[in-house]
Amino acid sequence: MNEFREVTPGGKPFKKAYVALMLWFVGRAIQAAAKVDGDVKKEFEKLPEGFTFCLGVMPHGPYMIVGKDRKERVKYMGWRREGRSIDLDMKIKNIEAAILMFTFQEGTAVATARDRMVVDGEVPYACAIVRVLDIGEVYLLPKIIARLAVKRYPVWSFGRKYIGRVRIYFRSIVGY
Amino acid sequence: MYLPEYYEFCCRVKVISGHNALEKIPESLAKMHAARPLIITDKGVSEAGLVDIVLDAIRDEVAVGATADDVPQDSSLKVVNRLADVYRDNDCDSIIAVGGGSVMDTAKGVNIVVSENAHDLMKFSGAGALKRALKPLVVIPTTSGTGSEATLVAVVKDHERHLKMAFVSYFLLPDVAILDSRMTLTLPPFITAATAMDAMAHAVEAYTGLAKNPLSDASALAAISLISSNLMGVMENPSDREGRLALANAATLAGAAFSNSMVGVVHTLGHATGSVCGVPHGMCMAILLPYGLEYNMHKNAHFTEELLVPLAGAEVYAATPKHLRAEQVVAHIRKMNQDLHDATAGRHARFLGEVKDGGGRQVVPREKLEDIAEAALDDGSIFYNPEECDYEDFLMILRTAWEGTPLDRGLIKGV
Ligand SMILES: [Fe+2]
Numbered sequence: 001m002n003e004f005r006e007v008t009p010g011g012k013p014f015k016k017a018y019v020a021l022m023l024w025f026v027g028r029a030i031q032a033a034a035k036v037d038g039d040v041k042k043e044f045e046k047l048p049e050g051f052t053f054c055l056g057v058m059p060h061g062p063y064m065i066v067g068k069d070r071k072e073r074v075k076y077m078g079w080r081r082e083g084r085s086i087d088l089d090m091k092i093k094n095i096e097a098a099i100l101m102f103t104f105q106e107g108t109a110v111a112t113a114r115d116r117m118v119v120d121g122e123v124p125y126a127c128a129i130v131r132v133l134d135i136g137e138v139y140l141l142p143k144i145i146a147r148l149a150v151k152r153y154p155v156w157s158f159g160r161k162y163i164g165r166v167r168i169y170f171r172s173i174v175g176y
Numbered sequence: 177m178y179l180p181e182y183y184e185f186c187c188r189v190k191v192i193s194g195h196n197a198l199e200k201i202p203e204s205l206a207k208m209h210a211a212r213p214l215i216i217t218d219k220g221v222s223e224a225g226l227v228d229i230v231l232d233a234i235r236d237e238v239a240v241g242a243t244a245d246d247v248p249q250d251s252s253l254k255v256v257n258r259l260a261d262v263y264r265d266n267d268c269d270s271i272i273a274v275g276g277g278s279v280m281d282t283a284k285g286v287n288i289v290v291s292e293n294a295h296d297l298m299k300f301s302g303a304g305a306l307k308r309a310l311k312p313l314v315v316i317p318t319t320s321g322t323g324s325e326a327t328l329v330a331v332v333k334d335h336e337r338h339l340k341m342a343f344v345s346y347f348l349l350p351d352v353a354i355l356d357s358r359m360t361l362t363l364p365p366f367i368t369a370a371t372a373m374d375a376m377a378h379a380v381e382a383y384t385g386l387a388k389n390p391l392s393d394a395s396a397l398a399a400i401s402l403i404s405s406n407l408m409g410v411m412e413n414p415s416d417r418e419g420r421l422a423l424a425n426a427a428t429l430a431g432a433a434f435s436n437s438m439v440g441v442v443h444t445l446g447h448a449t450g451s452v453c454g455v456p457h458g459m460c461m462a463i464l465l466p467y468g469l470e471y472n473m474h475k476n477a478h479f480t481e482e483l484l485v486p487l488a489g490a491e492v493y494a495a496t497p498k499h500l501r502a503e504q505v506v507a508h509i510r511k512m513n514q515d516l517h518d519a520t521a522g523r524h525a526r527f528l529g530e531v532k533d534g535g536g537r538q539v540v541p542r543e544k545l546e547d548i549a550e551a552a553l554d555d556g557s558i559f560y561n562p563e564e565c566d567y568e569d570f571l572m573i574l575r576t577a578w579e580g581t582p583l584d585r586g587l588i589k590g591v
Contacts, residue, residue: 112559113386113438114182120302123342124554152564152590 015095020062020079022102023055025172027064027076029136032171034074036164040135043128044074053088053129054081057098058118076175088121088129104141107149108133139168178479183389186346187432189326193355193425195417198230201272201314202237204352208312210270214263215243216283217274221318229358230274230316241268251278253334253341256285256297263290270312273350274359276371277322277457280315284330284348287313297332298341306345315350318359320423321371321458323378323431325353340451349435355424357417365411366523368423369516370458372407375399375427376509377461377468381440382433384472384479385560392437395429401486402426404512411519440561442468445573448551453540455531462513463528466506467573468561470583474591475562477502484508506582527580545574563590 033040044051049068056063065077065084077084092098097116100106108130111117119126137149138156147153156164192200205213217227222245231240244259263271263286271290273283288300291310300306315325324330330343363371379396382388403426410419445468446460469480481501484493487508496504516524525531531539540548549570552558558565569589576583585591 109386109559114180115184115387118304120304122339123556127554127556127558130559150564151562155589 012095015099016057016062019057019095019098019102023062023064024076024079025140026055026133026136027066028172028175029140029168030066030132031074031076032168033132033136033139035171036167037135037139037160040132043132044068045072047125047128048087051087051125052077052084053090053121053125054084054086055090055133056081056092057095058091058093086121088125089119090126090129091118091120092116093118104145104149107151108137109151139165177390177393178388180389183387183436185389185391185436186328187326187349187391187395187435188346189349189432190352191326191355191428192352193421195357195421196233197354197356198233198316198358201230201234201352201354204314205238205270205312208270208351210312212239212241212266212268213270213272213312213314214241214259214266214268214286215272215274216247216259216279216286217243217245218247218249218276218279219245221245221275221279224318224362226318226359226362227274230272241266247275247279247282249278250335251281251285251330251332253285253297253332253336256282256332257289257295259286260289260295260297270314273313273315274318276317276319277324280317280322280324280350281330281332283313283315284324284350285332285343287311288330288343288348297343298334301341301343304345306343306347308347310347312352313350314352314354316354316356316359317424317427319363319367319371320360320420320427321374323375323427323434325350325355326428326431327435329435353428355421355428357421357424360420360424361415361417363414363420365414366520367458368410368414369407369520369524370456370462371427372403372423372458373462373465373513373516374458375423375430376403377442377446377465378430378434378439379403379426380465380483380509381442381468382430382437383483384469384476384562385437385440386562387437387560388479389437392433396433396437397483397486399426399429399433400483402429404487407512408515408519411516438560439557440468441471441558441563441565441573443557444552444555444561444565445548445570445577447555447557448548448570449528449540449574452548452551453531453544455528455539459525459531462516463525463531464573464577466509466513467577467583469502469506469509470585471565471569471573471588472562473502473506473585474588480505528574528578529580540578542578545571545578548574563588 052067054065134150138146273280287310317325328348379399383396402422406419406422442464449460483505484501513526528540552570
C-alpha cells in the first residue's frame with residue numbers, strides 16, 4: 001500500500017504555460033525595444049559581441065533567450081538553452097515565484113531583495129539587463145501596473161511612451 | 177518591526193569575543209579535527225606584531241603548518257592560487273586568517289581551491305559552484321570594519337583581466353571568528369574612524385534597504401548602538417580595550433546584517449569612487465552615508481527615523497518630533513564625521529573634495545565625478561537600494577558629496 005503521494009517534477013502546466021507565454025512576449029519585446037528605444041539600444045551597444053542572456057524558471061524552464069547576433073542585432077533567440085553559451089543567466093528559483101513576478105504582485109526589485117532569483121554571470125551585465133527589463137516593463141504595462149514593478153516610474157515624453165509603446169507592441173507581435 | 181513576506185537569513189559563524197579569545201583557537205581547531213593550520217596574513221599585520229600575539233596564544237597546542245604574510249592590499253587571484261600551493265606543500269588541514277577584508281577574502285579563496293583540490297579559483301565563480309563544506313577556517317579580524325568574518329562573500333581581483341570576481345556561497349562563512357581586543361588595540365585613529373564608519377554604513381544600509389528582515393535588523397541596531405557609544409571614546413583613548421572589543425563586535429554584527437540584507441547606493445558610489453580614484457573604502461562610506469540616507473528618505477524615512485534610538489539614545493528620540501527624526505539621523509551622522517575630523521586633525525575627510533593623499537594632494541578631482549557615476553552603473557549593490565538611481569542621480573549625489581553641502585531633496589526625481 002502506497003500511502004505517500006508521488007511527487008513528480010514538471011507539474012503545474014497552466015502556470016508554466018502562462019509564464020512561458022510571458023517570457024516569449026518579453027523576449028520579442030526586448031528585440032523590438034532595442035530598435036525603437038534609444039536607451040535600450042545604448043545598453044546593448046555596450047555589451048560585448050555575441051552577448052547572450054537567458055531568463056527563466058528553475059529547475060526545468062520555461063526560458064527565453066535574447067542575444068546579439070553576428071551583425072550586432074538584438075534578437076529573441078527562442079526558448080531552448082541547450083547548446084548555447086550563456087553570458088548572463090537569470091533564473092527564478094521556482095514557478096510560484098515566477099507567477100508572483102509575472103502577475104506583477106511582486107516588483108522586480110522586491111523579488112530580487114527576497115532572493116527569488118539566482119543570477120550567474122558578470123555583475124555589470126546583470127545591471128544592464130535589469131535596466132533593459134525595467135524599460136521594457138514601462139513600455140509593455142499600463143502605468144498602474146508598471147508602477148508596482150519598477151522602483152520609480154519614469155517621466156517620458158509623450159512620443160517615447162505612447163508611440164514607442166505602439167511600435168514595440170506591433171513589432172513584438174509581428175516579430176521583427 | 178518590519179516582517180517581510182519572505183526572507184532568508186544565515187549566519188552560522190561561531191563568534192568568540194573577549195580580551196583573551198585567541199587562546200580558544202586550539203580548542204576550536206580540535207573540535208573541527210584540525211591540527212595544522214596555514215596562517216594567512218599581510219605584511220602590515222605581521223610587522224605590527226599581531227601574528228606573534230596569535231602564535232604565542234596557540235603555540236603550545238597547535239603545530240602551525242606555515243605562515244604566509246604576503247597578501248597584497250587588494251586580494252588577487254594569483255596570490256590565492258599560490259597560497260593554495262603553500263597550503264598543500266606544508267600538509268595543512270585548516271586556515272587561520274589574521275587581517276582585514278583583503279586577507280579574509282584571500283583566505284576564503286584559498287579555502288575554495290584547497291578544499292576542491294583544484295588549481296585555479298576561477299573555476300568556482302558563479303552561483304552554486306560550491307556544493308560542499310570547505311576546510312576549517314578561523315578568521316581573526318584586525319580592523320573593525322569590513323565584517324568579512326560574518327559574510328558569505330569573497331571578492332577576489334583578477335588583475336590580468338581587470339575583473340573583480342565575487343564568490344558567494346554559504347560555505348564561505350568562516351567556521352569561527354575570533355574577536356580579541358589585542359588585535360585592534362594598535363589600529364591608528366584615522367583608520368579606526370574610517371573602518372568604524374564602514375561598519376556603520378553596513379548596518380544602516382542593511383536596516384534601511386529593500387532586503388531588511390528582523391534578524392538582520394536586530395544585528396544592525398546592536399551594531400549602530402555599539403559604534404555610536406564607543407567610537408569617540410576609542411578615538412580619544414586608543415588603548416581602551418573595552419571600546420576596541422565593542423567596535424569589533426559592532427563590525428561583526430554589521431557584517432551579519434549586510435551579508436543577509438545587502439547594502440545600497442552608499443556602497444554603489446563608494447565602490448565606484450574607490451575604483452576610479454583609490455579613496456579608501458571606509459572613508460567613502462563615512463562621506464557618502466548621510467547622502468545615501470537623504471537620497472532614499474522619501475522612500476524609507478519610517479525606517480531611517482528608528483535609527484535615532486541606537487545613534488543618539490531614547491531621550492533624544494523622544495524629544496524629537498516624528499517628522500524630524502529621519503533628518504536628525506542624518507544630522508547626527510554628519511556630526512560624527514565632524515567629530516572624527518576634529519579628532520584626527522583633519523585626516524578624516526567630511527566630503528569628497530577634501531580627501532587628500534599622504535602628500536596632501538586632492539584624491540578626487542571634480543572632473544572625475546562623471547567617471548565615478550559611469551562606474552557606479554556597473555555595481556550590483558544598487559539592486560537593493562530603495563530608490564532607483566540612474567547616471568544623473570549618481571552624479572547629483574556625487575556633486576553635493578564633493579562640495580559637502582546637504583542634498584537638495586527637491587532635486588531628487590522621485591520626490
Ligand atoms: Fe563596506
